[in-house]
Amino acid sequence: MSNEINVPTMASLFAEGKQPEVLFWVGCAGSFDDRAKKITKAFVKILNKANVNFAVLGTEESCTGDPAKRSGNEFLFQMQAVTNIEVLNAYDVKKVVTACPHCFNTLKNEYPSLGGSYEVVHHTQFLKQLLEEGRITMEGGKFKGKRITFHDPCYLGRANDVYEAPRELIRKLDAELVEMKSCKTRGLCCGAGGAQMFKEPEKGAKDINIERTEQALETQPDIIAAGCPFCNTMMTDGVKNKEKEASIAVMDIAELIASADDL
């Protein structure tokens, strides 16, 4: 496994008078959270291997404002949005890819009316496209016959009707895709959305991520696949709570693909 990754910034490309094919919006979790950073790197490795001409905003990126908006702080959200839109528009960004469904939803749906219209795709959609264009190939060997269940992130699935891209990628790995009893439109939340990630849950009988992990375990998976850094954290905690971390891995789709290719 190589650790060499190449991460150009918009500022550096701009200085050379260049414009990337796509902007990779890393997001706060992808930038700072230890677990999510691994997903970010896995995705970058695939982009590097496929010779995708991309760039990140780096220190010019700031929170999209999603958790503020979902907490009810519309003012903070719009301040964040307007600031980000200024940066994005200054670089004349056309297309954005992100590995975070919350950033994806906010950039795609809530920025346009504030002056920021871009083509925004989730990384699973982007990877699927790379595959279809023959820019990446997927070797299933490593995951052949493994049971993988996919946890639908609310902000990718119900919120934006993207259900198939991640599933197609899993199938391409020659893995056995097993569905939980609540999946796709009826997928159960991991418990992190709506800014719950940043607070203690209200009192109740159980934590939501435990309920969801139990549903996942019912499918007897080798791997629980996720497409969101927050779901990933929630499911990882759930698996630990059930003391199953030795036998069941929680992995992002990008990590599955990168690892299948020994990146």
Place this chain on the structure above:
Amino acid sequence: MQYISQILFTLILIAGIGYFASNVKKLFRNISLGKDLDISDNKPQRWKNMAKIALGQSKMVVRPIAGFLHIIVYVGFIIINIEVLEIVIDGVFGTHRIGLQVLNASVYGFLIGSFEVLALLVLVAVIAFWIRRNVIKIKRFLSAEMTGWPKSDGNIILYFEVVLMCLFLVMNATDTTFQNLGSGNVISQFIAPLFDGMSEGSLHMIERTAWWIHIIGILVFLNYLYFSKHLHILLAFPNTYYGKLRPKGQFLNNEAVTKEVKLMMDPSADPFAAPAEDAPVPEKFGASDVTDLSWVQLLNAYTCTECGRCTSECPANITGKKLSPRKIMMDTRDRLVEVGKNIDANKGTFVPDGKQLLGDYISNEELWACTSCNACVEACPVSIDPLSIIMDMRQYLVMEQSAAPSDLNNMMGNIENNGAPWPFNQQDRLNWANES
């Protein structure tokens, strides 16, 4: 004698429809207490949704058993009501089975025959519904908000249906001319023997009584709607038409806030400029009472059938939190009705009653338990959006009351200061690229 019954019938009809109309007027008035929202976009898609979701019941069949039973009752209800047309004409003009005079006997027989079959199916379905509610005790009918009136309401509707269907069949069974016709009495011919041996006169008495109670029952039922979750049989149509077409994850941006933000970001704006003469009074951010919600959200509240499909999919509710999206809708309706009554009692103006939706009906604890997952929106068979109300109320809590849980205040402080929900420095945002 004949005239008296015609006049009586017409008076009852006018009273029944008149009272209903006056309540419909109140309904419109109450809904328009909500804030303006322009929903004139994308009409073709809206008509399509209405046809598919309300008329075609597409969301109901997500749960096959309840969906199938519901379709029977729904189809039966609509079609059997064609019969009401005949009853009304007969009642007003003193005719008897006018249909037989204008239609060919076999066509008439076919129509009434279909109604009879449907009536039986409806009876069976309604009994199954009653068993589901009262014997099997399906969880979503047992939540805390489903006690008292909402619980009785659910059952009263079923009793109404049973009585109306039985009256319809008895009315046909005791109508000797109709029975002798030998066409259309598909079901009632098996009921007719129950009345064997009765005199012509008593049969006629029973037939007339069933006929009268049947039509009066329908008028009572019509007027019951306004007070019941059964209002959905009418409002499901406009509600699915006005339902959300944007991606479910897209929450509206508050335009009043946009104005302020633009002003702050605009370096040329003079912060000390006197507000323009016609500047509207600064709006309240978010919602603390029903009048802060949009008219669509209020229409949503009146449309809610209290089926609990939303609540049974809600991750917060499933794991024992206090939040129930159905309760959010029921509370909104209850408060709106209360506000409406207040206006009626005070000659058209609302006199503050020291109450509001927030706190008196919906608690902060419920609002903060929501993960904004959209499961409730997806589950609702009539395109209701409980999440939008939750979000508007959170907006009020945070922007007007600074009443967020302290963890969230920390998170928002971080975003404000370092552009991330955690206390990391924005300058370190690209460090991951160099870490191994």
